[in-house]
Amino acid sequence: MKKAQVSLYIIIGLVLAALIGVSYVLKDKVFTSGWEKEQQQSLSIPEKAKNVKLYTESCLQETLTEGVMLMANQGGYITPPEDFLPPSPFNPFSNSLDLFNSGSPRVAYWFYETANGVAKSQIPTKESMQQEIENYITTNAEECLNDFSLLTQQGYDITSGRMVPRVEIANDKIYLTVDYPVRLKHADFTYTLNKFYASMDHSLGKMFDQAVNIIQTENTKNFLEQYALDVLAIYKEIPFSGIDFECAPKTWKRTDVINTIRNAFAANIPMIKIEGTSYTLSNDFNKYFVVETDEVYSDLTTQFTYSPDWPLLVDILDENGPVLQGKPYTTNNAMSKFLGQFFCLNEYHFVYDMKFPVLITLTDKNDNTFQFATMVIIDNNQPRQNQLSISTPDTSSPVCEQRTVPMKIAPVSYSADGSLVSVRDAHVSLQCGAAVCSLGTTDASGILSTTAPPCVNGNLIVERQGFYRGEELITTVEESTASPILEPIYNLNVKVMVIDSNNVRPLQPTEQALFTFTERDKDYTVSTVSTAPSVSLVAGSYEITSSLIVNSEPPFKIPEQNIKVCNDLPKEGVLGIVGLTEKKCVTQKIDATELPQVASGGATISWSTTRQQLASSKTVTLYVVRSAMPKTIQDITLTDKQKAENAKKTKEPTLE
Numbered sequence: 001m002k003k004a005q006v007s008l009y010i011i012i013g014l015v016l017a018a019l020i021g022v023s024y025v026l027k028d029k030v031f032t033s034g035w036e037k038e039q040q041q042s043l044s045i046p047e048k049a050k051n052v053k054l055y056t057e058s059c060l061q062e063t064l065t066e067g068v069m070l071m072a073n074q075g076g077y078i079t080p081p082e083d084f085l086p087p088s089p090f091n092p093f094s095n096s097l098d099l100f101n102s103g104s105p106r107v108a109y110w111f112y113e114t115a116n117g118v119a120k121s122q123i124p125t126k127e128s129m130q131q132e133i134e135n136y137i138t139t140n141a142e143e144c145l146n147d148f149s150l151l152t153q154q155g156y157d158i159t160s161g162r163m164v165p166r167v168e169i170a171n172d173k174i175y176l177t178v179d180y181p182v183r184l185k186h187a188d189f190t191y192t193l194n195k196f197y198a199s200m201d202h203s204l205g206k207m208f209d210q211a212v213n214i215i216q217t218e219n220t221k222n223f224l225e226q227y228a229l230d231v232l233a234i235y236k237e238i239p240f241s242g243i244d245f246e247c248a249p250k251t252w253k254r255t256d257v258i259n260t261i262r263n264a265f266a267a268n269i270p271m272i273k274i275e276g277t278s279y280t281l282s283n284d285f286n287k288y289f290v291v292e293t294d295e296v297y298s299d300l301t302t303q304f305t306y307s308p309d310w311p312l313l314v315d316i317l318d319e320n321g322p323v324l325q326g327k328p329y330t331t332n333n334a335m336s337k338f339l340g341q342f343f344c345l346n347e348y349h350f351v352y353d354m355k356f357p358v359l360i361t362l363t364d365k366n367d368n369t370f371q372f373a374t375m376v377i378i379d380n381n382q383p384r385q386n387q388l389s390i391s392t393p394d395t396s397s398p399v400c401e402q403r404t405v406p407m408k409i410a411p412v413s414y415s416a417d418g419s420l421v422s423v424r425d426a427h428v429s430l431q432c433g434a435a436v437c438s439l440g441t442t443d444a445s446g447i448l449s450t451t452a453p454p455c456v457n458g459n460l461i462v463e464r465q466g467f468y469r470g471e472e473l474i475t476t477v478e479e480s481t482a483s484p485i486l487e488p489i490y491n492l493n494v495k496v497m498v499i500d501s502n503n504v505r506p507l508q509p510t511e512q513a514l515f516t517f518t519e520r521d522k523d524y525t526v527s528t529v530s531t532a533p534s535v536s537l538v539a540g541s542y543e544i545t546s547s548l549i550v551n552s553e554p555p556f557k558i559p560e561q562n563i564k565v566c567n568d569l570p571k572e573g574v575l576g577i578v579g580l581t582e583k584k585c586v587t588q589k590i591d592a593t594e595l596p597q598v599a600s601g602g603a604t605i606s607w608s609t610t611r612q613q614l615a616s617s618k619t620v621t622l623y624v625v626r627s628a629m630p631k632t633i634q635d636i637t638l639t640d641k642q643k644a645e646n647a648k649k650t651k652e653p654t655l656e
Helices: 002-025 027-041 047-073 126-152 204-221 223-234 254-271 284-289 334-339 611-615 633-637 639-646
Strands: 096-098 106-113 119-121 157-160 164-169 173-186 189-201 241-244 251-253 301-305 313-316 323-325 346-349 352-363 369-379 405-409 412-414 420-422 427-432 435-441 448-452 458-463 470-474 480-482 485-488 490-500 503-506 511-519 524-529 534-537 540-558 561-570 581-590 593-609 619-625
Touching: 027 173, 027 189, 047 126, 047 173, 047 189, 047 204, 047 369, 106 204, 106 352, 126 157, 126 164, 126 173, 126 204, 164 204, 204 223, 204 352, 204 369, 223 254, 223 352, 223 369, 251 254, 254 301, 254 313, 254 323, 254 352, 427 448, 435 448, 470 480, 470 485, 490 511, 490 611, 511 534, 511 593, 511 619, 524 534, 540 619, 593 639
Parallel strands: 106 369, 405 480, 412 485, 490 619
Antiparallel strands: 096 106, 106 119, 157 173, 164 173, 173 189, 241 346, 251 323, 301 352, 313 352, 352 369, 405 448, 412 420, 427 435, 427 458, 458 470, 490 503, 490 534, 511 524, 511 540, 540 593, 561 581, 593 619
16 A cells, blocks of 8 residues: 555656646746737727837837847846956956957856956856846836937827836747836827837847857866867977977977967867757868757857957966977986987977867857857866856756745844844845745845745855855755855955065056955955955955066067077987987077066965954055066066065055
8 A cells, every 4th residue: 555655646746747847848938928918908009099109119129129139249248247357467358258359349258267266157047137138128218218209299298107127038039028107198188008018039048048058068078178179289380299209309489389279279169069059061070070968959050269369378387488399208218328329209298278268159040149258278288177066057947936945034244343233135045956046135124034945955145235145055845044144345445555675655657466365265256456446355364466567668578589499319329328418409589579568576475354454444555566677588487486585575455
């Protein structure tokens, strides 16, 4: 009997799961049919009101189109996420890709690494995209309507109320419903319109889903990094790994190698295709470029792009000079010395660290596009690791629809004297696996009484502007309470002083300083440049890294030079057997270059501060050590050593 009951429960569970899945799949269709029905019913209005309805909806349609196109071109954002460290020599990538190196347009990185090596993800959600479009319509539709001036010229007297738009992003269409009371009067005719409708044929929803699928595949398989490494290995102009039998090791100019890498990436990255999308292959060999993913959208095309004009950071381990060279193998041991009279052997093994952006563009059958960027990272000839387990939170998961467990959330924070205070207007969400469920916002007393989906070892997340988010591990299988702690963020004005030959002076117009604060216990990192007016800090113990960039006027010149690279090779004949060597040299020409700015100072120090100190201060004074202006390439390469010495001279930040 018990076995029969268990079987019955399993069947019931499977049926419920199937019903949830079907309802989730049909959700778009149900909304679509409902929207179309409402839209059709709204057409049944008096003839004299139709001009007002048509005029209003044409403005809404125009504003909707503007907002969607802007969002699709900027990685799912109408207003891209703010980067607190502006693009600069310190931060060449920033948090978005500058397509034309002109400052605009910029495409948000869905994955990137900050200038100080912190991995970041900024993938939007459909809910956040819908909210941004709604905000855009609220802000910009009134400009198009222009107080209905065109209609008032035709004898209409029109007054309007508050506009409340609602946007739904479906697979191939975008639907807009606007609650907007518009009262019109024309002669003896009066009427009030309350709802307006607009839609747009655009595969934004489908392209976003495919974009998420691509970035998740990249984050787990690192296929872009793998292709980049293959390019380094295949191009003979790029020194990577191998051997040859020449008696003099090969040499390469660093600048030539980097330019070759740029052009090789620009030629090969566009060859990548996504399995299941629309593409053609010119030959069977190009199947190598096809990436398998979990989703199939045969009516979409995907284009990968890298431009040689975009940033590329290349560091080759233990190769700091302008010339790269292989290492002779023939003098390493007695046997090789003996063999050296018969043949020469050189080995090449160059280890690369590298960062560069890739733009990913999706196009639907109507030539609508959606694009986003990601950063490709090579670390010691290996693809970057997904240390943050970066994935896309699923805010529309069926998990979030099963909110049955009562919960009470009362987030708290610290006041300046260290006492705990409640936090009102804080947004609360629960992350359960890949699903992120919005639970609501705390009320005026700082409490949210709500329901949550059943979840074991979920992550309760509380966010509010002015606070570093609070998180708490929680299990919601029965009624519970939680009080996550939010750390207050203190915004301080920044004053920068330079320690120059034991003198402390203000920063000069020809100098620019960067400071990066890393509080590892809280995983909080923030950077500021001397041109920024403020910095946001939390209480804690920081590692502060400073750098000073100085304008070089006239530009720092690296003259054309011939670099002689010499190696000790075995002498020919019997003398080589007994270990005698002779020096053989090759000459490499290095082109002249100019640098408008050079690094000339900085250090890394530790610093701790309390909430009381931050709360009672308005300004933080930061200090950076000025080193001697570099005069040669060798001086520039000694920057890290200088920073170690500068750490002994610099001062901790002061608060006032």
